Amino acid sequence: MAKVLVVTSGKGGVGKTTSTAALGAALAQTGKNVVVVDFDVGLRNLDLVMGAERRVVFDLINVVQGDAKLAQALIRDKRLETLSILPASQTRDKDALTPEGVARVIEELREKFDWVICDSPAGIERGAQLAMYHADQAVVVTNPEVSSVRDSDRIIGMLDSTTERAKKGEKIDKHLLLTRYDPARAARGEMLRTEDVLEILSIPLLGIIPESEEVLRASNLGMPVTLSNPTSAPSRAYFEAVRRLEGETLDVSVPTERKGLFDWLFKRSVA
Amino acid sequence: MSFLASFFGRKTSAPVARDRLQILLAHERAGEGQSELIATLQEEILEVIKRHISVDQDKVQIKMDRGTGVSMLEIDIEVPETRPAVKTA
Ligand SMILES: Nc1ncnc2c1ncn2[C@@H]1O[C@H](COP(=O)(O)OP(=O)(O)O)[C@@H](O)[C@H]1O
Ligand SMILES: [Mg+2]
Numbered sequence: 001m002a003k004v005l006v007v008t009s010g011k012g013g014v015g016k017t018t019s020t021a022a023l024g025a026a027l028a029q030t031g032k033n034v035v036v037v038d039f040d041v042g043l044r045n046l047d048l049v050m051g052a053e054r055r056v057v058f059d060l061i062n063v064v065q066g067d068a069k070l071a072q073a074l075i076r077d078k079r080l081e082t083l084s085i086l087p088a089s090q091t092r093d094k095d096a097l098t099p100e101g102v103a104r105v106i107e108e109l110r111e112k113f114d115w116v117i118c119d120s121p122a123g124i125e126r127g128a129q130l131a132m133y134h135a136d137q138a139v140v141v142t143n144p145e146v147s148s149v150r151d152s153d154r155i156i157g158m159l160d161s162t163t164e165r166a167k168k169g170e171k172i173d174k175h176l177l178l179t180r181y182d183p184a185r186a187a188r189g190e191m192l193r194t195e196d197v198l199e200i201l202s203i204p205l206l207g208i209i210p211e212s213e214e215v216l217r218a219s220n221l222g223m224p225v226t227l228s229n230p231t232s233a234p235s236r237a238y239f240e241a242v243r244r245l246e247g248e249t250l251d252v253s254v255p256t257e258r259k260g261l262f263d264w265l266f267k268r269s270v271a
Numbered sequence: 272m273s274f275l276a277s278f279f280g281r282k283t284s285a286p287v288a289r290d291r292l293q294i295l296l297a298h299e300r301a302g303e304g305q306s307e308l309i310a311t312l313q314e315e316i317l318e319v320i321k322r323h324i325s326v327d328q329d330k331v332q333i334k335m336d337r338g339t340g341v342s343m344l345e346i347d348i349e350v351p352e353t354r355p356a357v358k359t360a
Pocket of ligand 1: 009011012013014015016017018019045122179180181209210211212213215216219234
């Protein structure tokens with residue numbers, strides 16, 4: 001049975017697109033058939049983060065409007081054959097995304113893939129609602145920071161009220177993904193503590209993704225971080241998150257970079 | 272720095288990012304209606320082909336690879352067999 005997962009947050013810039021690419025690739029790396037869908041119409045970025053920007057021909061809106069078949073709009077990743085992307089439109093009118101059209105596309109994607117991962121736009125408007133509407137599960141991406149936690153709370157409320165599952169009286173599985181987490185600042189007491197965020201939002205923790213320069217490097221290269229550097233701290237956190245999504249129970253830790261002699265030498269010589 | 276970076280087997284990523292952006296933005300600035308153009312091309316090419324053979328729209332794959340100077344537009348059409356297969360003894 002295919003699972004539809006929305007990656008959402010309310011707030012922008014917290015790491016939804018980064019996490020969609022990383023979780024999608026990590027699942028595909030375990031052999032699952034995965035499609036990542038960009039719902040950020042007008043401001044698409046998932047294609048860039050995935051390194052598929054040169055290959056976009058058709059997009060979600062073309063499929064919704066019947067100008068292209070789904071198979072024509074899907075772009076298969078060049079590095080991972082189990083990973084595909086359905087890009088968003090860059091230019092067209094947001095209202096072109098109709099609820100009926102989206103329902104049809106999601107239905108078709110469910111037949112083709114094991115996981116359908118929807119990258120939500122920021123905000124709580126139409127675009128975000130359409131992205132979450134068909135979800136069976138949600139990853140709520142949150143930074144340990146007051147406005148992000150507040151927006152996540154709004155989004156959790158919407159997941160429980162305006163989605164298809166909520167309307168049918170069914171439950172939608174919600175997971176908290178804490179991103180851009182800075183262990184040093186947390187140790188100094190300068191960042192909201194994980195326990196506090198968990199207590200406030202009271203949804204289970206999927207993982208803690210540390211702030212890392214590997215994420216920037218990955219996006220420069222156009223690769224999900226789990227592909228560009230699978231052993232880096234953020235990648236290990238994403239791989240663990242994926243195992244939890246698949247139902248494993250694992251203790252949550254904050255991965256740190258393994259510092260060897262080389263790293264130490266390198267840091268010194270460029271300092 | 273670049274010597275050290277290559278010594279440690281890692282190329283710097285910023286130049287890759289710059290190149291990717293230059294290509295992408297050149298195309299985006301050049302034409303908004305690109306996907307319409309490709310949709311029209313597809314439709315018309317299909318029409319011509321359909322005059323001779325029947326093809327399913329699902330069996331048409333259009334691929335694009337944008338580059339500096341040249342872009343590749345690749346159209347794959349799966350053509351159904353028109354005659355029964357000839358038996359070889
Ligand atoms: N773990 C991280 N470490 C460092 N930078 C990150 C991390 N996660 C995201 N970022 C950066 O934060 C910015 C916003 O991330 P993005 O995934 O685009 O957020 P959103 O989709 O929620 O708007 C990007 O520049 C991205 O590279
Ligand atoms: Mg985004």
